[in-house]
Amino acid sequence: MTYPFERDFLEQVLLIDRKANFGALCRSNVFYDDFGEDRERTAALWNGTVDEVHQDEIARSTYQDELDEEIDEDPDPTGKAQPSDLPAPVLRSSGVRYWSDYNRVYYHPRSVHKLPDILAFEGADEDWDVGKVTYEKYDLEYSFVDDSFRHFIEESDSCQGVGVTADASFGSFSTSLLAAIHDENPKLTSLFFPILADVVPTVETSDNLRAVRKILNDARRLLVLEELSSLSVPLDNPTTWQAGTWSEGLDIMFSSPFEVSAVLSAHIETATLPLRLKGSTPLLDFCSQLNGCGSAPFAEMSGALPLESIDSLDLRMHNFTWALQGNNAAVKDAHTGAVFRREVLRGLDNSVRPASGHMRAAQAMTASLTASIVAPLPYPLPTSYPHFFRSPLLNDRSRRTPRGILSKRCSAPLASALGLHSDGLPVLFERYASFVDSCVREKVRWEMVGMESDDARDLAARLWTIYDNLGAERSQPEDDGFDVDEEA
Numbered sequence: 001m002t003y004p005f006e007r008d009f010l011e012q013v014l015l016i017d018r019k020a021n022f023g024a025l026c027r028s029n030v031f032y033d034d035f036g037e038d039r040e041r042t043a044a045l046w047n048g049t050v051d052e053v054h055q056d057e058i059a060r061s062t063y064q065d066e067l068d069e070e071i072d073e074d075p076d077p078t079g080k081a082q083p084s085d086l087p088a089p090v091l092r093s094s095g096v097r098y099w100s101d102y103n104r105v106y107y108h109p110r111s112v113h114k115l116p117d118i119l120a121f122e123g124a125d126e127d128w129d130v131g132k133v134t135y136e137k138y139d140l141e142y143s144f145v146d147d148s149f150r151h152f153i154e155e156s157d158s159c160q161g162v163g164v165t166a167d168a169s170f171g172s173f174s175t176s177l178l179a180a181i182h183d184e185n186p187k188l189t190s191l192f193f194p195i196l197a198d199v200v201p202t203v204e205t206s207d208n209l210r211a212v213r214k215i216l217n218d219a220r221r222l223l224v225l226e227e228l229s230s231l232s233v234p235l236d237n238p239t240t241w242q243a244g245t246w247s248e249g250l251d252i253m254f255s256s257p258f259e260v261s262a263v264l265s266a267h268i269e270t271a272t273l274p275l276r277l278k279g280s281t282p283l284l285d286f287c288s289q290l291n292g293c294g295s296a297p298f299a300e301m302s303g304a305l306p307l308e309s310i311d312s313l314d315l316r317m318h319n320f321t322w323a324l325q326g327n328n329a330a331v332k333d334a335h336t337g338a339v340f341r342r343e344v345l346r347g348l349d350n351s352v353r354p355a356s357g358h359m360r361a362a363q364a365m366t367a368s369l370t371a372s373i374v375a376p377l378p379y380p381l382p383t384s385y386p387h388f389f390r391s392p393l394l395n396d397r398s399r400r401t402p403r404g405i406l407s408k409r410c411s412a413p414l415a416s417a418l419g420l421h422s423d424g425l426p427v428l429f430e431r432y433a434s435f436v437d438s439c440v441r442e443k444v445r446w447e448m449v450g451m452e453s454d455d456a457r458d459l460a461a462r463l464w465t466i467y468d469n470l471g472a473e474r475s476q477p478e479d480d481g482f483d484v485d486e487e488a
Contacts, residue, residue, distance in 0.1 A: 012111075012152035012155065012156060013107070013111050014110075014111055014113060014148060014149065014152070015107065015111050015112055015113060016113045016115065016170070016173075016177075017113075017114065017115065018114070018115050018116075018117050018118065019114040019115065019116065019117050020117045021098055021099065022098065022100055022112070022114055023058050023061075023097060023098025023099070023100040023101060024057070024058045024059065024060045024061070024064070024098070024100055024101075025098075025100035025103060025107075025112070026112070058098075061095065061096070061097065061098075061100075061101035061102070062089070062095060063089065063091050063095070063101060063102055063383075063384065064101065064103075066089045066405060067104065067383075069404045069405045070383070070398075070404065070405045070407050071401075071403065071404040071405065071406055071407065072406075072407055087400065088398045088399045088400045088405060089383070089398065089400075089405065090387050090395075091383065091384060091386070091387065092387070093253055093256040093258050093259055093386070096256075096258040099257075099258075099261075102258070102384040103384075104382060104384055110147075110148040110151060110152070111148075113138075113142070113144065113148070115134065115138060116134075126210055126213040126214055126217070127213070127450060128171070128172045128213075128216075128217050128220060128450055128451075129172070129450060130172070131170065131171055131172030131173035131174075131176065132172045132173070132176050134173055135172075135173045135176040135177055135180075136176070139180065144177070144180075145177075145180045145181060145184055149181065150184075153185070159188070160189060160275075160282055160283040160284065161188055161189030161190055161191065161230070161283040161284065162181065162188060162189075162190050162191070163190070163191045163192075163193075163272070164177075164178065164190065164191070164192045164193065165192075165193040165194075165195070165268070166192075166193075166194060166195065167194075167195040167237075168194075168195060168196060168197040168198070168214060168217065168218065168237070171194070171197075171217050171218070171220075171221045172217065172220075172221070174192075174194070174221075175221055175224040175225065175228070178190060178192070178224070178225075178228050178229065179224070179228060182228050189230045189283045189284045189287060190228065190229045190230050190231075191229070191230060191231050191232075191233075191272070191283065191286075191287060192225055192229040192231070192232040192233070193232075193233050193235055193268060193301075194221055194222070194225065194232060194233075194234055194235065195235045195237060195238075195264075196218050196234055196235065196236060196237050197214035197215065197217065197218050197237060198214070198237045198239040198240065199211040199214050199215060200240060200431075201215045201431045201432050201434070201435035202431075202435075203438065205435075206435065206438055206439060206442065206444075209445075209448055209449070212439060212444060212449055213449055213450070215432070215435055216436065216439075216449060216451060216456075216459070218432065219432045219435075219436060219459055219463060220459065222234065222298075222429075222432070222463075222466075223459065223462055223463070223466075225297075226296070226297060226298070226466060229297060230283075230284065230287040230288075230291075230297060231286075231287035231290055231291060231297050231298070231299060232297060232298050232299075233298070233299050233300065233301050233321065233418060234298065234300075234321050234425075234428065235264065235301065235320050235321060236320055236321060236322070238254055238257075238260035238261075238263075238264070239254065239255070241254045241260070242254075244318070245315055245316060246304065246316055246317065246318030247318075248316075248390075249305070249306050249308070249316075249389060249390055249391065250263075250305070250388050250389060250390065251388050251389070251390055252386075252388050253388075256386075258386060259386045259388055262385055262386045262388075263305060264320065266303075266305055266379055266414060266416075267301060267302075267303035267305065267320065267414070267416040268301070268416075269379070270303070270344050270346060270379060270414060270415075270416035271301055271303070271344060271416040271417065271418050272286075273344050273346065273373070273375060273416075274286065274342075274344065274373055277373075277375065289342070290342065290418050290419070295469040296466050296469040296470050298420075298425055298466070298470070299321075299418045299419060299420060299425075300319060300320075300321035300322060300418065300419060300420060300421060300424045300425055301319075301320045301321055301416065301417070301418055302317050302318060302319045302320060302321075302416070302417050302419075303317065303318065303320065303414065303415060303416040303417065304316035304317045304318065304414060304415045305379075305412065305414040306389065306391065306394065306412045306413055306414055307345070307347075307348065307413045307414050307415045308413070309348075310345070310348065313345075313415055316415075317415065317417070319421070319424060321424060321425065321428065322421070322423075322424040322425065322427060322428055338370070338419060338420075338421050338422075339419070339420045339421060339422055339471070340370070340419050340420055341370050341371075341417050341418070341419030341420075342370075342371045342373075342417060342418050342419060343370065343371070343372050343373070343415060343416065343417035343419075344372075344373045344375060344415065344416050344417070345372060345373070345374050345375070345413075345415045346374075346375040346376075346377055346378055346379060346413065346414060346415075347375075347376075347377065347378020347379060347411055347412065347413035347414065348374070348413050377411075378411035378412060378413050378414075379411055379412050379413070379414050380409075380410075380411050381394060381397060381410045381411055381412055382397070382407070383397050383398050383405075383407055385397075389412070393410075394410065394412050396408065396410070397410040420470070422471070425470055426467055426470045426471070429463055429464075429466050429467040429470065430467050432463050433460050433463035433464045433467055436456055436459050436460035436463065437460045439456060440453060440456050440457055440460065444456075
């Protein structure tokens with residue numbers, strides 16, 4: 001259900017997060033009561049007096065309270081009513097505590113899964129075994145795959161597959177979940193968007209034990225996804241983003257999960273739009289078409305938000321998978337070295353839309369296989385979307401009236417693409433493989449990392465195999481950015 005009480009037939013969704021991150025969102029809402037069975041079960045077991053101690057509830061956000069006042073149509077279109085002196089509400093990063101603070105959807109109780117909280121020093125993205133054990137315990141207690149997941153599969157008229165987005169703190173948890181789903185449904189297609197850790201595999205990080213753990217966990221996760229996922233699109237951690245030409249239209253805070261997640265979600269939703277259009281592409285075909293190398297099911301994601309015109313597309317496109325240089329000035333545009341690319345352009349004015357079969361000169365020079373889908377529907381901007389655009393028109397989404405807060409229909413043009421670049425994913429896997437090789441040569445204290453040295457050598461070899469399968473040529477050892485052992 002979406003606000004205001006409209007049934008929205010979308011994909012089934014499962015939300016898995018730490019309990020503390022859900023904020024005021026609970027399993028019960030105005031449509032579903034998830035506590036009735038628990039009360040009846042408790043009453044059947046005990047008929048005596050009960051002393052109940054309740055933890056203080058987390059207060060709803062200001063935006064959630066004001067959402068109750070939101071209206072879609074102006075009750076006085078003539079404008080004769082006395083205007084309100086109160087300003088229209090604007091959701092700012094400073095007012096966001098949890099992702100549920102800007103939520104506009106009512107979820108089924110089976111969608112919400114709250115994992116036990118962990119202490120800050122435990123480092124969920126550092127210990128690979130902790131994530132696996134956490135999943136095993138949760139599935140053992142709540143039968144996650146046999147209950148919630150199976151119910152949603154059975155309720156779907158035609159289940160094409162699953163889409164997963166998980167950050168590094170859920171690395172081994174998410175791969176364990178995917179493995180369990182694959183065991184029960186071996187033919188089910190899966191599209192995975194893993195967000196990598198907040199450290200880049202470089203020689204500078206090889207002396208940092210915590211950074212080594214995170215990088216090795218990322219490498220292990222990529223290997224599991226190669227085996228289980230139909231297509232994986234690794235995403236650079238937003239904390240490593242750097243401002244550039246691509247962000248000139250945004251006044252964005254890279255330290256704000258609220259704002260960076262809005263950028264990623266817009267591009268993921270747009271890049272996968274062909275799955276939801278009339279005469280849509282089946283998920284299996286979609287993944288197969290993007291697996292250009294055949295033996296390496298990985299792709300990159302790039303995009304431009306907002307996109308003023310087709311002429312600025314090459315300049316504004318940013319690769320969200322590969323940004324490992326550490327110097328944004330040296331980053332080439334997202335179309336350099338393109339092997340193949342499927343791009344979606346949406347919301348462009350008729351005067352600036354590309355002609356059918358249009359191929360820009362830069363693309364023709366690379367002889368890349370490019371497919372463009374032009375969708376007339378721009379990306380919708382609800383009042384819950386960050387007001388971080390430099391264009392005032394894209395931030396003007398509501399006004400207060402005597403009868404409520406009028407939500408204006410606002411949208412933004414953008415472009416998103418999935419594909420492969422010769423200097424993109426191959427570089428990413430080269431960096432990870434070189435880093436693991438460096439750790440083996442430097443004899444890292446593997447007991448502190450949680451891995452055996454032989455496993456690390458096998459890890460590096462498999463990463464180099466993926467690198468080779470992506471059609472890349474290995475660089476010379478002196479150019480890989482890592483020190484080479486003279487004896488080696």
